[in-house]
Amino acid sequence: METVVGIEDNDDGRFEDSGVDRSSSALSSPKQISNPIVYKLVRVEGDGKLVPATDDEVMEVGDFLEYENSEMHVVTNTGQSLECISIERSSSGKLRLECLEEADLGKLNAKLQILQKVKEEEKHRISCGSPVHSHENIDSQCSADKFPVMDGKVQSETPCQEIPSIASSFNYTHSNQSGSIDQCSRPSEGVIESGSSASAVYSNLKSDISMSDGEICLDKLSIRELHELFKVTFGRETTVKDKQWLKRRIAMSLTNSCDVSATTFIIKDNKIVRKFEEDSSGNMNAGSLISSENMTEEDVNFKDSSAVDACGIDDNQVVSETRSENGLEYENYQTGQRAAKRIRRPTKRYIEELSENESREHNPRLSISNKTVGFGHVSPTSNVRPARNAFSEARTYSTRLDSLGGSNVQIPCVSRVRRSRPRKDIASLMKFHPTGMGEAEKLSNKLLEHSSDAGSDFSDKVLKSRMPAKFHQPSSSEPVKEQCPVICPIELRQELRPKRADPSGHTSDDNNIVTVPTAKGGMRRKHHRAWTLVEVIKLVEGVSRCGAGRWSEIKRLSFASYSYRTSVDLKDKWRNLLKASFALAPADEGINSRKHGTAPIPEKILLRVRELAEMNSQVPPNYSSSQLASGGGSVHGDRSGYL
DNA sequence: CTTAGGG
């Protein structure tokens, strides 16, 4: 698939065209939306110039891209979702990667136009003192499709399905009408209701959306209003009651940009411009205030749910959206929930246990929205990463060729993407608030199967490993944290890297080890770190090379990049392997007959293990020499003679 | 510190 990149310039807050012609896009041809997205990686210079990303830069985010790629197509098909990534590297030379849907800008502007139109009409109506309809039908089913579209451009033949956001934009203003075409034909009708308490909602909405102040502040909208807006935007109703979610979605739709804070926009000269840091503090306050003020009963449940950072890295939602198109609103909602959960604020207890200093920054949305990027620096629970988790939940199986002992073996690879994900923030959090750890874990629970702790792990064995590994994989698989117990933004990238990407072996998954303080004062590893096939293979190779028993050496040679896996671990694993290899019916010679549920370790490997074991006479007398020595020949290039 | 074994 091709690639696009939407670039966005932070400095003037304006959308920058990334070379893709957007002007012609959105409004007219719905096709464009379904067209493949094209991405391009560029860097935004300080002066706002776009510079093609260098290879290095690309590399830097390569993992990220890899990650996205697989999902991208899904998104593409929806025709309406957008996938965004935003990576910023430094304050000065920003490396930004964004994927914007081609039609986004156009769409956006179209929407604005519509809005403006509406607004004008409203004004007109108001000035005329036209009566206002009650909002009796606020929740009416008024389907967007039924309404005539005012804007000619939009009207054209935009399939509402495809671009509901546009088609319904207008509708939005009067969607609350009972759905009668008549009324609808009078666009401004019903929406405007200045002063009427009955339709306060709408008047509110109106004012909020109005551009007089040149600003759309989703924060000010109530749930209901958000619903409306949502409907307008996406052409369908939603039952989701999570405000944050709604806001985010709407905002995303509006800007189609990822690092939208879902909060505030400024409209300038018919262009939507984002509001940036300048007013961050203000926004923050406003945001928090509003969010609590406007909270309706329905919201209560989500009160503490913080929105996923607006960065739109939430693929689930995007995907789910497509689904809900089929009426699976529930699912949509669920996903939304999940999204919220991911960054969901810790439960009360957790919060309580947090120190005050933390509490303020605790709303991820806020913090993020104010830090255009602030990846790892935001609140502990907000993370961009988890978004990927759902995705990674699906394991991808594949086979790869691995050479073991000289022969090629087809090994099934389960890539548990994102099996563990060291969240620096969490790490630091746990470190500073050990008591809160339990909660923190609950949070990351399924998502972060192995939440790892960088902070406390420097006290662990990792320290002991004075391996040169550090030089092998500087930023990825090393316990760098030792140096910076707090937060190492540098390492963030690492998290993007899918696990075991490289069969060659030097792919350690993450380096972080979760350790928990033990009663005796020592540190204890918390989770089992499943041995991956790669590791096993390396181990076997190591043993074949150095001989069983020289674990520290093997560790040094083959596991330098695996900061966890101590030599003892290797030994233990080997022991298990031995057991396994011999457990496997000596009669069948490994051809098959493996107990179900047994580790997916390929026979060949076990065979090899056995072989090695034999060579080292670690073999139980019964199974000695004979069968293996001969039969095993098929498996290896015979490195015998090592030990 | 590294190994070997038991738990």
Added chain:
DNA sequence: CCCTAAG
């Protein structure tokens, strides 16, 4: 995985 006793 952890713990510990032995080189």
